Amino acid sequence: MHPTYSVPELSIWKGRASADQAYLHENIRLLDLGAAQIKAATSLQPALLGYATDAGVSRNSGRPGAAEGPRALREVFGRMPVGKGGAQTLWDAGNFVCPDGELETTQEGFSMGITRLIQNGYFPLGIGGGHDIAYAHFKGLAAGLKQGTRLGILNLDAHLDLRKPDPLPHSGSPFLQIAAHCAEIGMDFKYCCLGVRRDANPRELWDRARALNVTLIERPQLSPDTLPEVLQTIRGFVDGLDALYLTIDLDGFASAYAPGVSAPSPMGFTPENILPILDVLLKSKKLRSADVAELNPAYDRDSQTAVLAAGLFHRILSDRGLF
Template sequence: MAYFNNPMNLYKPTEKNIWTGRKADQNLYVYQKVEQIDLELQNIPVYGDKTFVILGYECDEGVKRNKGRTGTKEGPQATRRQLAKLPHHLNESTAIYDGGNVVCVGDDMEKAQSVLAEKAAQILHYKGLPLLLGGGHDIAYGHYNGIKKFVGNDQKIGIVNLDAHFDLRSNENANNSGTPFYQIATDNNTQNLDFHYLCLGIRNDANDSILFERARKWNVKYIEAELFHKQNTSYVINKINEFCKEVDFVYLTIDLDGFSSAFAPGVSAASPMGFSVDIAMVALDTLIATNKLISADVAELNPTYDRDDQTAKLAASLLHFIIHKVALL
């Protein structure tokens, strides 16, 4: 399978000065652990027990089409800067690579999604766990197709989405950041494949009645925001475990606008009515413990509207948590 294909300069390595942090003689911080690679020129080394590969998606065309606040294309770099500063607690047999960025050129989001799918499949082919950084939530369509390209149609891929929105809007007018799971569902239906989708944190004030009806029609599992909280931990854990039993692999996608704006002001669609960090961490811990996580992304960081890098720090800490939990499996 060919992976080295860069039409219209849709891929670029990350700038080297992104990965900096506190000075330390020993290997104590994430920036000292990360090795930058060019996915167009080199294969990912098969390294030790666990390999994580970071890949950015510099695109806010989907947000623009969805009438959201643009600026999410700057999200990947903002997340990297905050992740770089964090200490790591990983052994030498765990590797973290920065695989660069897929870039949306002009308004051709669909081409960027296609290249993203190729790069995600490439990472999986070399036994890496992709950690993708958005960008709008349209990242999910390209990301899912990359996983699907790698595992094939015989394996069941479950999508777990931490989000206030179903993102099941019809794409009859245009693909956008609100349509990725509609696109996945319709693609799967065309190919006679099941659609396995669990949403955590769904808000009534963020989804119209058509979206709820569509979710019921397609047997989407979801936990509404009023039930997605720490006092309801047992229920949340059970719902996640029940869902994961039905699938072979789990693709985790985290839309930062699902969090309350108290935690995540720097997103495309901020709201004070979102969920809190504590229940999100319970969900991540439960999901990772199933040992079915194949790939993950964090979407909708918009540095233009962030306060003191609060949302970028949240994104970085979520990735830090995922890396360390998976490394311990």
């Protein structure tokens, strides 16, 4: 397997014991992507895959610590209950790490891991790590899906992340890299950024977003008065797709809800803003994979941000009927 791959560890999964496997940690199974063959999923089963690096954050002048995000999320996710459908399997496929700062090598490995999960019938849940996870995730997803699939991205984020590599790629450049990759493989670049803020992006990035025909939903639009129009915009975006990749940058949330991120701000959105949007995506039946990015436990309070990220995963999987 790829040299940056680290096999999953059962010891990290802990929590309350039950007689009927009522908690997620009691339903974990390990999936070693380094094996010559891996078990094919009998249904669209969820598989966690960590992106344990903050090298891209450091390159983008952010505060380090997100490399520990995958560990922090697993620690709180395992304590959550299984849904009303009863015990279901949650696969842990391990991490891709970056011990030497060679971000591009880690991205290559993570992409290969996502492709392998997709081709074997799993629903990947990526755990960052910096938001440079998005380039690696999209590239792996595109390679794993049937050729000609109309694949789009919905990014919940304060930032457009359309910066140019300078000269190396970083956590602020993934969607410009994706646009270039789409051009290389003959795929339309379909990108919606939801929650983007005027105080968090220079004019250059707004101009680039318009040039790339990005669907933009700004933070002030996520109010109760304008939510119906936002949901209609999202439905229109999703209607033109066959498959959807959801990426959630936790620094898009207000720091009152997500203090443990690489770039916190009190001006972000709230969980209540986001849940109706998740419902639209889930009802579309087109969501094919998802991830969270920028979880930085070094700055978290009482695991608050990790619990938020795990709660988002729990809602996605519960509403998809996976558990």
